[in-house]
Amino acid sequence: MIQMEYYLVVSTIMMFAGIYGFLTRRNTLAILISIELMLNATDVNFAVFNRFLFPQGMEGHFFALFSIAISAAETAIAIAIMINIYRNIRSIQVRNLDELKW
Amino acid sequence: MGSTLETIVFYVLAIFIATMSVMTVTTQRIVRSATYLLFVLFGTAGIYFLLGYTFLGAVQIMVYAGGIVVLYVFSILLTSGEGDRAEKIKRSRLLAGLFTTIAGIAIVLFITLKHKFLQTTDLVPQEVSIHSIGMDLLSSDKYGYVLPFEAVSVLILACIIGGVMIARKR
Numbered sequence: 001m002i003q004m005e006y007y008l009v010v011s012t013i014m015m016f017a018g019i020y021g022f023l024t025r026r027n028t029l030a031i032l033i034s035i036e037l038m039l040n041a042t043d044v045n046f047a048v049f050n051r052f053l054f055p056q057g058m059e060g061h062f063f064a065l066f067s068i069a070i071s072a073a074e075t076a077i078a079i080a081i082m083i084n085i086y087r088n089i090r091s092i093q094v095r096n097l098d099e100l101k102w
Numbered sequence: 103m104g105s106t107l108e109t110i111v112f113y114v115l116a117i118f119i120a121t122m123s124v125m126t127v128t129t130q131r132i133v134r135s136a137t138y139l140l141f142v143l144f145g146t147a148g149i150y151f152l153l154g155y156t157f158l159g160a161v162q163i164m165v166y167a168g169g170i171v172v173l174y175v176f177s178i179l180l181t182s183g184e185g186d187r188a189e190k191i192k193r194s195r196l197l198a199g200l201f202t203t204i205a206g207i208a209i210v211l212f213i214t215l216k217h218k219f220l221q222t223t224d225l226v227p228q229e230v231s232i233h234s235i236g237m238d239l240l241s242s243d244k245y246g247y248v249l250p251f252e253a254v255s256v257l258i259l260a261c262i263i264g265g266v267m268i269a270r271k272r
Contacts, residue, residue: 021127
């Protein structure tokens, strides 16, 4: 029987890999990929807490389900914004995004 | 025998997920980063199957691994991210990020492992039935989830409209 803490160690590693990628990457799409890693880690946490601490309820399961749906929608919008930025300034490196519209 | 197999599967999945997630954020080419993300999402679906949440694992594979990674791959190829490699970042910035990450991992692991969770013992590994998921998802009783269900559908509609408005040809 796998204890709960082992699952939490895995999700912690995933979360902080996402945080490291968010802080050190220059490509905006790589930053978005790191955000997906962080969201995925929290979904694992919700499922693990539901399974081990509250096995008769389903709150964590449904929270993870809705979180997957919401992160899909947010990723679509973020990628649409990035494509629009690329169309305007031909670059998606973070250091080039330093001007507002006018 | 069952518990040994579960242990082996968990360790394989855990090492796979940890390795792939570290490689996602440290590789130079971004298409490889998207591929490693795909592997991480498959590993996470494996963890959901191990916990007995088969519906959640199936949704993870369909939506995350089958939808979001495809979005990332073609947006990377649209914005010409494949040609150039990521430049080497400054040493001080890399060390600062690494130090923040390791300090964060140490603090969170210390708090998590020291905390005595009231774990219910003698857990029978059971699978959640799709009947109960369906009844919970669409019921408006005390533990029903029909309100978030409808709210998520409105949110997805807003995102569809917003995405089309943002990325249309002018």
